[in-house]
Amino acid sequence: MVANVYKITNFYKYTKRLINEIRKDLKKNIDLNYKKAIQRFFKEGVRMYGVRSFITKQIAKKYFDKVRNLNKNQIFSICEKLLQSDYGEEKSIAFDWVFRLKKQYQKQDFKIFETWLKKYISDWGDCDTFSTGAFGEFLLQFPEFLERVKSWTKSKNRWMRRASAVILIYSIRKGKFINKLLEIADALRIDKDDLVQKGYGWMLKELSDLHPKLVFGYVMENKNRMPRTALRCAIEKLPENLKKQAMRR
Numbered sequence: 001m002v003a004n005v006y007k008i009t010n011f012y013k014y015t016k017r018l019i020n021e022i023r024k025d026l027k028k029n030i031d032l033n034y035k036k037a038i039q040r041f042f043k044e045g046v047r048m049y050g051v052r053s054f055i056t057k058q059i060a061k062k063y064f065d066k067v068r069n070l071n072k073n074q075i076f077s078i079c080e081k082l083l084q085s086d087y088g089e090e091k092s093i094a095f096d097w098v099f100r101l102k103k104q105y106q107k108q109d110f111k112i113f114e115t116w117l118k119k120y121i122s123d124w125g126d127c128d129t130f131s132t133g134a135f136g137e138f139l140l141q142f143p144e145f146l147e148r149v150k151s152w153t154k155s156k157n158r159w160m161r162r163a164s165a166v167i168l169i170y171s172i173r174k175g176k177f178i179n180k181l182l183e184i185a186d187a188l189r190i191d192k193d194d195l196v197q198k199g200y201g202w203m204l205k206e207l208s209d210l211h212p213k214l215v216f217g218y219v220m221e222n223k224n225r226m227p228r229t230a231l232r233c234a235i236e237k238l239p240e241n242l243k244k245q246a247m248r249r
Contacts, residue, residue: 015078029055046123048088056089060096072104083120091126098134105138121159131163136170153187162199172206194229201233208237219246
């Protein structure tokens, strides 16, 4: 019992020290011009240090090398501490680390990931980073959770609804779950939130890279019921003549 308490106390101290080091590194790399510029992309405002993405990725790699020998649950625990800060860069580091553990994913991790999505996602950047990375990889490995993901389309949480579409982009790029995409699009088709509309529009746009006729057919069938925001996103990569047909009222 004493030994277990000692281990827990040591891990707590280690986590605190590590996160402090990460934060010092982030603060050393703040770019105030970038911080000001990035806010323009988020209507709701975001909590950011102002560190450019490529530098944040370098910091993520640097510190993952220090934790790679910990077990998965310990790394997840540190990731949750980073997520709790609500700083975009710390969340990005957490999601980077979780993706690096993809070979260790297990079915029970779904509950953890879904909880993080509900609790710690506060803007579209967080939503997309997590959904098109770690959570998207998880779903590719365990497609039995597709129906659970579809249930997010009815959530009151706008980020859950956006994630129900964006999470499938990872699989689209690998040619998987094509039929499920249209079910998700149907479920979100008349959603009133523009960020959800852009999310499922983006999903359809990615699908158009592989199946342009399928996406064009879907848009033509549903264009009178789709918000224009979603429609414009969906047809962005289609040939110009097909775009004009889709946009014609």
